[in-house]
Amino acid sequence: MLSMKNISKVYQTEKVQTHALRDFNLEVKEGEFIAVTGPSGSGKTTFLNIAGMLEPFSGGEFMLDNVNVGSLSDNERADLRNQKIGFIFQGFNLIPDLSLYENIEVPLRYRGIKAAERKLRIEECLEKVGLASRAKHLPQQLSGGQQQRVAIARALAGKPRFLLADEPTGNLDSLMARQVMELLENINSEGSTIIMVTHDQELARRAPRNIQVVDGQLADFTLYQNKSSDSVAERVQQSMAEV
Amino acid sequence: MLEIKPIFNSLLRSKAGAIMLLIQIAITTAIVSNAAFIAKDRIDFLSQETGYPEDEIFSFTTMTFDKELDIVQKFEETETMLRNIPGVKNASLFNAVPLSGSGSAGGLSLKPATEEGPDVRAAYFLADENALDTLGVNLLEGRNFRPDEVIMSASRDVFPEVTIITQALGLELFPTGDALGKTVYFGVAPLKIIGIAEPMKSAWLKDSRPDNVSIIPFVGASIFQKIIVRTEPEQRTAIMRQIEDLMIQDHNKRVIIGLQGMDEDKRDNNASDILMLRMLITLIIVLVLITGLGIFGLTVFNINKRTKQIGTRRALGARKSAIVRYFLIENAIICVFGLVLGSIAAIFMGQLLLENYSMPALDTFYVLMTALFVFIASLLSVVMPATKAANISPSIATRSI
Ligand SMILES: Nc1ncnc2c1ncn2[C@@H]1O[C@H](COP(=O)(O)OP(=O)(O)OP(=O)(O)O)[C@@H](O)[C@H]1O
Numbered sequence: 001m002l003s004m005k006n007i008s009k010v011y012q013t014e015k016v017q018t019h020a021l022r023d024f025n026l027e028v029k030e031g032e033f034i035a036v037t038g039p040s041g042s043g044k045t046t047f048l049n050i051a052g053m054l055e056p057f058s059g060g061e062f063m064l065d066n067v068n069v070g071s072l073s074d075n076e077r078a079d080l081r082n083q084k085i086g087f088i089f090q091g092f093n094l095i096p097d098l099s100l101y102e103n104i105e106v107p108l109r110y111r112g113i114k115a116a117e118r119k120l121r122i123e124e125c126l127e128k129v130g131l132a133s134r135a136k137h138l139p140q141q142l143s144g145g146q147q148q149r150v151a152i153a154r155a156l157a158g159k160p161r162f163l164l165a166d167e168p169t170g171n172l173d174s175l176m177a178r179q180v181m182e183l184l185e186n187i188n189s190e191g192s193t194i195i196m197v198t199h200d201q202e203l204a205r206r207a208p209r210n211i212q213v214v215d216g217q218l219a220d221f222t223l224y225q226n227k228s229s230d231s232v233a234e235r236v237q238q239s240m241a242e243v
Numbered sequence: 244m245l246e247i248k249p250i251f252n253s254l255l256r257s258k259a260g261a262i263m264l265l266i267q268i269a270i271t272t273a274i275v276s277n278a279a280f281i282a283k284d285r286i287d288f289l290s291q292e293t294g295y296p297e298d299e300i301f302s303f304t305t306m307t308f309d310k311e312l313d314i315v316q317k318f319e320e321t322e323t324m325l326r327n328i329p330g331v332k333n334a335s336l337f338n339a340v341p342l343s344g345s346g347s348a349g350g351l352s353l354k355p356a357t358e359e360g361p362d363v364r365a366a367y368f369l370a371d372e373n374a375l376d377t378l379g380v381n382l383l384e385g386r387n388f389r390p391d392e393v394i395m396s397a398s399r400d401v402f403p404e405v406t407i408i409t410q411a412l413g414l415e416l417f418p419t420g421d422a423l424g425k426t427v428y429f430g431v432a433p434l435k436i437i438g439i440a441e442p443m444k445s446a447w448l449k450d451s452r453p454d455n456v457s458i459i460p461f462v463g464a465s466i467f468q469k470i471i472v473r474t475e476p477e478q479r480t481a482i483m484r485q486i487e488d489l490m491i492q493d494h495n496k497r498v499i500i501g502l503q504g505m506d507e508d509k510r511d512n513n514a515s516d517i518l519m520l521r522m523l524i525t526l527i528i529v530l531v532l533i534t535g536l537g538i539f540g541l542t543v544f545n546i547n548k549r550t551k552q553i554g555t556r557r558a559l560g561a562r563k564s565a566i567v568r569y570f571l572i573e574n575a576i577i578c579v580f581g582l583v584l585g586s587i588a589a590i591f592m593g594q595l596l597l598e599n600y601s602m603p604a605l606d607t608f609y610v611l612m613t614a615l616f617v618f619i620a621s622l623l624s625v626v627m628p629a630t631k632a633a634n635i636s637p638s639i640a641t642r643s644i
């Protein structure tokens with residue numbers, strides 16, 4: 001359902017050209033749960049932003065549900081983000097002046113869903129993340145973990161087929177991180193496709209498929225998922241050997 | 244798709260900036276609507292119909308220092324000389340110049356001054372049978388003076404027996420509208436009304452009765468004599484330029500002073516109103532600009548404060564147009580409250596001006612028009628920063644912490 005072929009991304013700043021992604025190839029199937037790891041600055045966020053149509057790419061071909069993303073207008077991309085993609089950010093990105101209820105409502109309003117249905121969905125999603133009683137609270141009245149759960153509820157409310165998460169547990173302690181991970185696993189088991197960038201090896205290992213971005217390129221470890229080994233470094237070596 | 248409710252709720256949660264803007268909008272509305280109303284009142288005053296073709300008329304004063312001269316005789320010759328200048332329509336001796344701010348006024352009564360009777364304030368011009376034509380004023384009823392009815396005298400031993408008055412004066416003297424042919428008294432002197440003239444203004448636009456004018460056929464040629472000349476409009480400037488030479492050629496023991504067009508006279512006489520008008524217009528422009536800049540600045544500030552939020556909204560599926568709309572709606576909400584408050588303040592302020600400075604009562608139409616104008620100006624001030632906001636990349640959502 002998601003296919004990237006030879007995607008490249010170049011950032012042009014005054015004098016420096018940064019090749020954040022090069023020859024990036026990836027196929028994602030419906031219902032997968034993919035953990036993306038890799039060193040800092042290797043291009044994980046860049047990849048996720050392109051996958052979520054938050055940024056244009058410089059070259060290559062990107063198909064999402066058989067739609068050629070490169071040929072879409074800005075409005076078409078906005079609508080597609082709204083309908084198909086749910087985002088979860090490291091910094092939660094809840095809107096501080098809106099209550100939890102109103103925060104979750106934002107993408108639903110952009111989609112033009114009627115008030116009655118919005119209410120149903122918001123309540124359902126708040127229930128799912130265990131915060132039903134706090135609908136009227138403001139984000140600042142919640143702990144980080146709770147805020148991230150609200151952000152997940154917001155991502156889920158639109159019933160997206162894709163959940164993209166950039167270090168969703170990066171600002172959370174390990175207990176809260178595990179709660180969030182469990183939530184994502186539940187969501188995945190209900191059918192949503194999830195791509196999650198993380199620095200946490202333990203969490204990454206819980207995902208059925210791991211991919212690593214190194215220096216703007218992809219190393220795929222799906223094949224080794226069931227081998228009980230080992231450190232990431234070993235896997236890299238193994239994959240290198242196979243190529 | 245209008246998201247008024249969440250925008251409103253969000254405004255309630257971070258009020259400070261919004262309230263400052265709201266107050267600014269309210270103050271602007273209150274002041275601008277009153278200023279605009281007063282300005283319009285002044286414009287109406289300054290551009291009111293005076294009854295005279297002001298651009299065709301000019302006047303001057305002749306000071307004669309020839310003691311030997313038969314001044315009455317000489318001025319008759321001078322009038323003829325003036326009328327014969329090519330481009331001059333008519334000329335006449337006057338005791339005062341309309342709209343100039345200096346003239347004579349008194350009471351016209353239904354009874355002689357020795358008896359009790361109603362007395363109506365009227366400005367009077369002493370002039371000859373050419374007066375109406377020189378002023379470009381027509382008769383509505385009755386007739387003009389006959390030459391034999393005009394008294395030419397340096398003394399006031401003999402006084403005329405007829406007068407021509409404006410319709411307004413006629414109606415005030417005889418509310419039934421049958422002034423023509425009636426007799427009124429100027430002091431003890433009876434004057435028969437032989438003509439009713441079209442509306443014309445007295446020497447003072449701000450008089451309590453600027454429309455009450457009476458013309459009395461009396462030429463008391465004096466050392467300081469005012470002369471009014473009407474010309475073809477396009478020749479007035481040229482004739483005014485040569486008038487001094489012609490007058491001195493006509494008689495060399497005289498000096499010409501105060502040569503001025505009627506429109507200039509009127510302008511000088513109402514200079515304070517013109518100044519006030521200019522100040523009001525400046526005030527309006529400055530206030531609207533300040534409010535516009537304030538809104539512009541606040542929106543820019545809001546956008547800079549909310550870049551991450553805007554990026555997040557874009558990531559969640561907001562089109563660019565939805566971001567622009569967000570700021571427009573937010574501004575419109577603040578505006579509506581500011582305008583309601585401002586309109587109430589405007590009416591209150593109008594009341595104070597009415598009571599303390601005898602200004603005319605504020606017309607609510609001006610409040611509504613000002614509110615509409617401020618609303619549009621305010622939305623226009625938002626468009627540019629809001630468009631800038633809409634161009635914030637959605638990738639800000641993942642890139643900023
Ligand atoms: N807007 C930008 N302009 C210029 N260079 C950029 C921009 N965004 C990212 N880069 C560069 O692109 C490269 C990839 O960045 P990216 O954010 O994708 O890394 P990352 O893998 O997410 O790192 P981290 O783990 O630290 O979040 C980096 O070298 C970064 O400096």
Ligand SMILES: [Mg+2]
Nearest residue numbers: 044045046166
């Ligand atoms: Mg990153």
